[in-house]
Amino acid sequence: MNQVSAPADRSVSEIRKEVRAFVSREMSREQAREWDATESSPNQIVPRLAQLGLTGLTVPREYGGTGRNIPGALAVIEELSKRSLAAAVPYLMCACYAGVNILECGNEEQKGYFLPKVPRGEVLFSFGLTEPESGSDLAGISTVARRNGERIVVSGRKQFINGPNMANYIYTLVRSGSPDQRYKNLSLLLIPTDEKGVRIERVQSIGMRGGAALCNVIFDEVQLSARNIVGGEQMWDKGWQMLVGPGLDIEKLEVAAMALGIAEAALEDAWSYSEQRVQFGRSISAFQSTRHLLVDVRTRIFACRLMLECAAELAQNRQPCGVESSMAKLFICEEAKSAVLQCQSVLGAYGCIAGSDMERYVRDIQILPLVGGSSAIQRNNIAKQLRLRQ
Numbered sequence: 001m002n003q004v005s006a007p008a009d010r011s012v013s014e015i016r017k018e019v020r021a022f023v024s025r026e027m028s029r030e031q032a033r034e035w036d037a038t039e040s041s042p043n044q045i046v047p048r049l050a051q052l053g054l055t056g057l058t059v060p061r062e063y064g065g066t067g068r069n070i071p072g073a074l075a076v077i078e079e080l081s082k083r084s085l086a087a088a089v090p091y092l093m094c095a096c097y098a099g100v101n102i103l104e105c106g107n108e109e110q111k112g113y114f115l116p117k118v119p120r121g122e123v124l125f126s127f128g129l130t131e132p133e134s135g136s137d138l139a140g141i142s143t144v145a146r147r148n149g150e151r152i153v154v155s156g157r158k159q160f161i162n163g164p165n166m167a168n169y170i171y172t173l174v175r176s177g178s179p180d181q182r183y184k185n186l187s188l189l190l191i192p193t194d195e196k197g198v199r200i201e202r203v204q205s206i207g208m209r210g211g212a213a214l215c216n217v218i219f220d221e222v223q224l225s226a227r228n229i230v231g232g233e234q235m236w237d238k239g240w241q242m243l244v245g246p247g248l249d250i251e252k253l254e255v256a257a258m259a260l261g262i263a264e265a266a267l268e269d270a271w272s273y274s275e276q277r278v279q280f281g282r283s284i285s286a287f288q289s290t291r292h293l294l295v296d297v298r299t300r301i302f303a304c305r306l307m308l309e310c311a312a313e314l315a316q317n318r319q320p321c322g323v324e325s326s327m328a329k330l331f332i333c334e335e336a337k338s339a340v341l342q343c344q345s346v347l348g349a350y351g352c353i354a355g356s357d358m359e360r361y362v363r364d365i366q367i368l369p370l371v372g373g374s375s376a377i378q379r380n381n382i383a384k385q386l387r388l389r390q
């Protein structure tokens with residue numbers, strides 16, 4: 001069992017410093033390229049982060065964590081993402097998909113069972129929402145859960161799910177009654193990945209590549225008990241309200257933190273490359289167009305950081321932040337994508353070489369405005385929540 005010895009009251013900057021030291025000690029650039037190429041992750045990454053007290057940042061002390069610290073967990077995600085999503089995604093699967101979701105939506109039995117495992121790095125969840133016919137329109141899903149007395153039988157197909165090959169459970173949205181009332185009759189289930197009838201097939205993606213692979217998941221008459229209903233029996237058919245609750249706000253910020261980390265990495269590389277690369281007898285950083293580009297990117301990244309910190313603080317204090325978290329997700333992911341492309345241009349042809357760090361940043365950043373609710377969906381959410389007349 002993992003022993004967690006980290007103090008409970010570290011500041012976000014202390015947490016950030018610890019993760020940076022871990023990354024520079026144990027996650028080299030060469031390894032990051034290798035993890036991307038081979039779809040693998042740093043060896044024992046989650047238990048190692050657990051030993052530093054980092055997975056417990058989403059878990060209250062009474063469950064063995066270091067206290068719910070959303071800004072701290074987001075700083076971990078950002079710092080890991082600067083080097084490799086192959087480390088950031090497994091961290092998310094433990095601290096956030098398991099930790100945040102069970103804390104927000106689990107019943108006492110589930111909290112007592114799962115939450116102490118999170119600080120020890122002993123449980124990983126995947127998010128099983130998307131289906132072949134339902135991506136943005138999640139209320140249209142057709143994976144069915146039928147009741148047979150105490151038993152629940154699940155049949156259907158989830159698509160483009162990160163990490164079920166590594167996870168212990170899939171946090172799965174299912175249709176638990178008639179599809180007529182779209183947002184009712186949905187439930188969330190915890191489906192063990194080793195349960196009979198669960199089949200996992202890997203899919204190749206261009207980015208977010210690591211040990212937590214992109215997969216399709218087929219549920220073929222999977223038998224569960226009522227204990228697998230997230231929130232317990234009384235939350236049967238109430239999956240939607242849990243899905244769009246505070247956990248979703250934090251999830252949007254997790255994606256934004258990944259995007260910010262990648263943009264920062266691209267900027268650091270472009271900045272130092274521009275000082276070394278000599279053309280026309282001068283460093284390209286001496287040319288005004290390069291200087292302005294880099295300064296503009298840095299300024300936009302600074303704005304992204306402030307936005308993330310502000311939204312994270314709201315989430316930490318349990319203040320309503322549906323609008324702010326959607327704005328942060330939208331703005332940071334789109335700005336980060338454009339920042340990475342601009343940084344790529346500073347490297348000229350060197351930014352287009354397969355297997356280079358910049359090429360990986362470009363592939364990874366393409367995905368982040370899409371996952372966790374696309375930019376268009378965030379715009380729709382913001383307009384709807386602010387009751388913009390239609």
Ligand SMILES: Cc1cc2nc3c(=O)[nH]c(=O)nc-3n(C[C@H](O)[C@H](O)[C@H](O)COP(=O)(O)OP(=O)(O)OC[C@H]3O[C@@H](n4cnc5c(N)ncnc54)[C@H](O)[C@@H]3O)c2cc1C
Nearest residue numbers: 127128129130135136160161162205208370371372374376
């Ligand atoms: C690498 C990767 C990892 C992923 N990980 C997971 C995971 O772990 N779990 C999971 O459940 N899913 C995951 N997904 C799936 C992801 O969440 C979906 O791709 C996303 O929700 C969009 O769904 P879609 O691809 O079906 O696109 P669609 O919903 O078909 O949308 C296609 C386009 O139409 C736009 N659009 C759709 N509806 C509207 C609207 N109402 N107004 C305006 N524009 C609209 C979208 O913005 C998008 O540009 C992952 C995807 C990738 C690529």
